[in-house]
Amino acid sequence: MNTALKFVTLTCSLRAGSFNAATAAALPELGPEGVTFEPLGSPGSFPHYSQDTEAAGFPTEVLAMAEAIFKADGLIIITPEYNHSIPGVLKNALDWLSRVSPQPIAGKPVLIQSASPGKLGGVRAQLHLRQILGYFDARILNKPEAIIGEVSDKVTDGILTDESTRQFLSRQLVAFRDFAVK
Numbered sequence: 229m230n231t232a233l234k235f236v237t238l239t240c241s242l243r244a245g246s247f248n249a250a251t252a253a254a255l256p257e258l259g260p261e262g263v264t265f266e267p268l269g270s271p272g273s274f275p276h277y278s279q280d281t282e283a284a285g286f287p288t289e290v291l292a293m294a295e296a297i298f299k300a301d302g303l304i305i306i307t308p309e310y311n312h313s314i315p316g317v318l319k320n321a322l323d324w325l326s327r328v329s330p331q332p333i334a335g336k337p338v339l340i341q342s343a344s345p346g347k348l349g350g351v352r353a354q355l356h357l358r359q360i361l362g363y364f365d366a367r368i369l370n371k372p373e374a375i376i377g378e379v380s381d382k383v384t385d386g387i388l389t390d391e392s393t394r395q396f397l398s399r400q401l402v403a404f405r406d407f408a409v410k
Contacts, residue, residue, distance in 0.1 A: 258397050303336055304404070342375055
């Protein structure tokens, strides 16, 4: 495949030493040839969504993220699971992005990854995120799913070191590349 693609990555954990950030950091070296990865800014810098705030003008960081997503060939969301759902910072970012026109996520290929110290690896967060992304009319890659359980055993000093996880993510990224060009 000779098509050069750019995917943007949205990491939804604000914690220093985040396992999800370690997963996101590994993607460029695991991705297929011809694919580049660009991290989006932190959604932690977004103000809480309010229609009053929106009426005063969109925050520049929201517009910058929306523009980067709009220009990208695909969006990869890497998220932890908080209380059986997505983190509030991700929901807030999606609330802001839902208000931008033209809609940057509509029709966009989206890949979801989650990592958690628990055995379920963030599966419930992924289910909720898939439901929310339905509103955006996103094109979500359904298989293979990257749900990384017991991630604390797979990351060493902030680096995703588990070889079987790395190989799986590499195969998933090839599938996402193929999905994005359809």
